[in-house]
Amino acid sequence: MNEHLDTLSPAIVWRHFRTLCNTPRPSGHEERLASIIERWADERGLPHDRDAAGNLRVRKPASSGCESAPGVILQGHLDMVAQANADHPHDFTTDPIDTYIADGWLHASDTTLGADNGLGVAAALAVLEDDTLRHGPLEALFTVEEESSMGGALQLAEHWLEGSLLLNLDSEDRGEVYIGCAGGADVVVSASLPTSALRDDEQVWQLALTGLKGGHSGIDIHKGLGNANRLLVRVLRALEPYGARLIDYHGGTLRNALPREAFATLALDADEGEAAQARIAELQDELVAELAGIDDRLVLELEARDDAPGEALTRTASHMLVAALHVAPCGVERMSVEVPGVVETSNNLGVVALEQGRFTLCALVRSLRDSATADIADRFRALFGLIGAETRVENAYPGWTPNPESPLLARFRRLHQHLLGSDPEVKVIHAGLECGILGGKYPALEMISFGPQIRGAHSPDERVELDSVEEFWKLLRALIEDLAERQAA
Incomplete structure (x- = not known):
């Protein structure tokens, strides 16, 4: 071949x-x-x-x-x-x-x-x-x-x-x-979050964000490319007024690649589906406009599902997880003073997953300063500690x-x-x-x-x-x- x-x-x-x-x-x-x-x-x-x-x-x-x-x-x-x-x-x-x-x-x-x-x-x-x-x-x-x-x-x-x-x-x-x-380090977050059965007045939907370019999480981190995890979490925040509860989530496949796609299964109040789809159309236009000329092939879709998984995160757990992901460090943190034009510190929300209440995240922090790498890892620990998650640092290298x-x-x-x-x-x-x-x-x-x-x-x-x-x-x-x-x- x-x-x-x-x-x-x-x-x-x-x-x-x-x-x-x-x-x-x-x-x-x-x-x-x-x-x-x-x-x-x-x-x-x-x-x-x-x-x-x-x-x-x-x-x-x-x-x-x-x-x-x-x-x-x-x-x-x-x-x-x-x-x-x-x-x-x-x-x-x-x-x-x-x-x-x-x-x-x-x-x-x-x-x-x-x-x-x-x-x-x-x-x-x-x-x-x-x-x-x-x-x-x-x-x-x-x-x-x-x-x-x-x-x-x-x-x-x-x-x-x-x-x-x-x-x-x-x-x-x-x-x-x-x-x-x-240098850098992997920051790995994990938690078991509470779930509850779907109610009769809830409907299951599939949310997908696709079409991004992706790229290298270090070399390309400063180029304004979309991060599918960052963007889909933003969409999930916007769907909370419609009763959104997360059932599962899968975004990104490698911690050192900018995630190109992310998918979530969620429950919405049964009478809010039409309004949620209209909001999705608005968000599609907003995100495409923001990424215009850089990463403008984004596709955002919300489709009803006939199958009904048994449980979703509780309303409180879903809200707290989405909120934590929404404010988690992502992208360029600081540019270098000593080496002009070079990123000093950054973080990539590379892989995020939720299945049957088990949440995992793997981010890759990079920095010219080991102290900055340690600080971002500690910020993850402090932030996700609020939802009872465990954070550990792996594969650190100078x-x-x-x-x-x-x-x-x-x-x-x-x-x-x-x-x-x-x-x-x-x-x-x-x-x-x-x-x-x-x-x-x-x-x-x-x-x-x-x-x-x-x-x-x-x-x-x-x-x-x-x-x-x-x-x-x-x-x-x-x-x-x-x-x-x-x-x-």
């Missing part, structure tokens, strides 16, 4: 990316891909090993005469975000990604593409394969479960890696190089402190200017690159991050610009050769 990828340039990179597209690899299901890479390494005589977390390392000895050059670690993650349009059945644990080319960009049909971070992995494999490349000692580090929890990096073995320079290949903007990133004086950065900038005729923008990203975690385990590592141009990451709109992949490969090869030649002399 995806044979057309073999016609693209650079062929050595796209051939490996085709393997990744044809191999299912959502978070937690990286074993098959890791085994394929290990067999490939065996065929080429490249030593490889794994740590206890399942992270994979493949090594290649230095080219003759470059043995004294500093060791370079090429780093990316094996897993991808699993998101598909609601009307497109796709099993990410068994089905390959179906790709197509349009207007100079590679897309996937109704699913995430996996260019994040598949192209970084493919480029690292291409470096290991390229026997024309002159290089120092190489290690390719492929981590697991980056998209779901940063688990691979958090559990990475210490005293395992040997290189002193790390090239993270998980950035998504051509013409830019990243030297710092936000940020990556920028070092603008890095010699590795200076070398990359000179090469970028020489090869492409422009100085790259030096950036700090409001997303959770693994560099912060890796730097904590290996403090002596000098690191930068760069990659091809990817848009719509973490959504079915994900795509990569073909020309940028050639540029990315050109820079990566040149940097590895430059590091080997200049420091081996």
Whole structure:
């Protein structure tokens, strides 16, 4: 499948990316891909090993005469975000990604593409394969479960890696190089809420909010895109005068993706259905107008259901839950003063669910300041404590402190200017690159991050610009050769 990828340039990179597209690899299901890479390494005589977390390392000895050059670690993650349009059945644990080319960009049909971070992995494999490349000692580090929890990096073995320079290949903007990133943590809220039987004078309705673009909960958090959970909760507040009681709720599927869809089943007073539908039509117009030019394909629907689930939240419990969700932190909290134009702190209401009175929420807080991450987590604890919920913090990871004086950065900038005729923008990203975690385990590592141009990451709109992949490969090869030649002399 995806044979057309073999016609693209650079062929050595796209051939490996085709393997990744044809191999299912959502978070937690990286074993098959890791085994394929290990067999490939065996065929080429490249030593490889794994740590206890399942992270994979493949090594290649230095080219003759470059043995004294500093060791370079090429780093990316094996897993991808699993998101598909609601009307497109796709099993990410068994089905390959179906790709197509349009207007100079590679897309996937109704699913995430996996260019994040598949192209970084493919480029690292291409470096290991390229026997024309002159290089120092190489290690390719492929981590697991980056998209779901940063688990691979958090559990990475210490005293395992040997290189002193790390090239993270998980950035998504051509013409830019990243030297710092936000840290973050998952905030998980859960509660058992009281329910009561439906009354004879209540009718069951299905409420759906669909059509949003979605996107990356860090990189795209400041763009004004709609958050389906935030918006549907707003709608539920507006329906309270019609006797609304929540029966169930399902919004979002990943804490690190802006939720594109949300659905609720609710009970309304039987004689209020017509008025509620009229209010829904008004809200549809209001929300579309507010999101015009940014995320204006929102669809809001309220339809009567014939089946009658036995119970709904009590009126008080429903009101308190909706109120708490309505005021919960969501979106950009603060912009950075030290790094102008960069989000300092944000939160994504990523996954919200209610079923048979059991409420769960998973939000992802990101910040350049660990103290701000802790504060937002505590605000969740204080707010949802009012409805008797338990709040816990999971998968916390540190940020990556920028070092603008890095010699590795200076070398990359000179090469970028020489090869492409422009100085790259030096950036700090409001997303959770693994560099912060890796730097904590290996403090002596000098690191930068760069990659091809990817848009719509973490959504079915994900795509990569073909020309940028050639540029990315050109820079990566040149940097590895430059590091080997200049420091081996």
